[in-house]
Amino acid sequence: MKKLFLSTVLVFVMALSVFASDNSLWEKSTLNQIMKRGELRVGLESGYKPFEMTAKNGEIIGFDVDIAKQMAKAMGVKLTLVNTAWDGIIPALITEKFDIIMSGMTITPQRNLQVNFADPNIVVGQTILIKKELAGKVKSYKDLNDEKYVIATKLGVTADFATKKYMPKAKKNLFETESDAFQDFINGKADAFVYDLPLCAFYYADYKDKLVFLDQPFTYEPLAWAVRKGDPDFLNWLNNFLRQIKNDGTYDKIYEKWFKSDEWKKQVK
Numbered sequence: 001m002k003k004l005f006l007s008t009v010l011v012f013v014m015a016l017s018v019f020a021s022d023n024s025l026w027e028k029s030t031l032n033q034i035m036k037r038g039e040l041r042v043g044l045e046s047g048y049k050p051f052e053m054t055a056k057n058g059e060i061i062g063f064d065v066d067i068a069k070q071m072a073k074a075m076g077v078k079l080t081l082v083n084t085a086w087d088g089i090i091p092a093l094i095t096e097k098f099d100i101i102m103s104g105m106t107i108t109p110q111r112n113l114q115v116n117f118a119d120p121n122i123v124v125g126q127t128i129l130i131k132k133e134l135a136g137k138v139k140s141y142k143d144l145n146d147e148k149y150v151i152a153t154k155l156g157v158t159a160d161f162a163t164k165k166y167m168p169k170a171k172k173n174l175f176e177t178e179s180d181a182f183q184d185f186i187n188g189k190a191d192a193f194v195y196d197l198p199l200c201a202f203y204y205a206d207y208k209d210k211l212v213f214l215d216q217p218f219t220y221e222p223l224a225w226a227v228r229k230g231d232p233d234f235l236n237w238l239n240n241f242l243r244q245i246k247n248d249g250t251y252d253k254i255y256e257k258w259f260k261s262d263e264w265k266k267q268v269k
Contacts, residue, residue: 029233030099040072040240044103045086050258051104055267063258064102071142101226115241117224118238126162127200145169152181152190159195184222
């Protein structure tokens with residue numbers, strides 16, 4: 001009987017210890033601090049079209065910004081954007097200058113050693129712009145793998161590497177800048193332009209009458225929100241929030257606005 005009593009007490013003490021530990025974890029959670037503060041602070045670097053850009057009136061706008069607004073609304077708190085230089089954005093998160101990075105950040109093993117990532121919110125792999133005359137003939141990157149086609153892109157970037165890897169038979173026109181590569185393509189010296197999805201979407205918005213946008217990425221470059229390590233409660237909330245907006249139509253509306261429309265370009269410097 002005495003042993004049974006001691007065992008019961010031990011289990012009770014252990015349960016209290018686990019509860020205290022879990023409660024302490026929640027108290028330190030960024031999510032809990034956001035709720036107490038009544039403010040969600042988002043770190044980003046304005047300049048990556050169309051994720052975050054500075055409008056003519058000085059306001060920061062973009063795809064990430066609209067999702068951040070929905071996030072703050074779901075939390076019932078105000079939103080504060082903290083514009084931060086890219087080379088210092090992870091250190092600024094770690095030192096609690098803001099609560100989360102929402103700035104078109106690609107998940108990499110190296111970054112993941114410093115921060116934790118929510119599930120990918122968009123895959124910004126390599127995409128393709130082609131001349132309208134090729135509509136129906138070129139439906140994916142596989143169709144461009146032919147010596148009769150010329151592809152324009154920037155030298156030394158992932159678009160260059162992907163083109164050489166997946167379309168080795170095609171001729172490549174490589175340039176020092178993406179704008180020079182696109183100019184070569186739009187001037188008719190190349191059949192296709194390969195680059196990451198946001199830039200192709202940006203150019204497509206201006207040349208819809210002349211081009212076809214193959215907007216399904218053929219490489220995997222996932223972007224996600226970054227948070228400090230050791231915060232399972234915040235990460236859980238973020239993943240559930242992302243799942244919700246992707247299934248209730250909210251995400252699709254924001255995506256259409258920034259990636260399939262050119263109306264936003266009127267607002268940008």
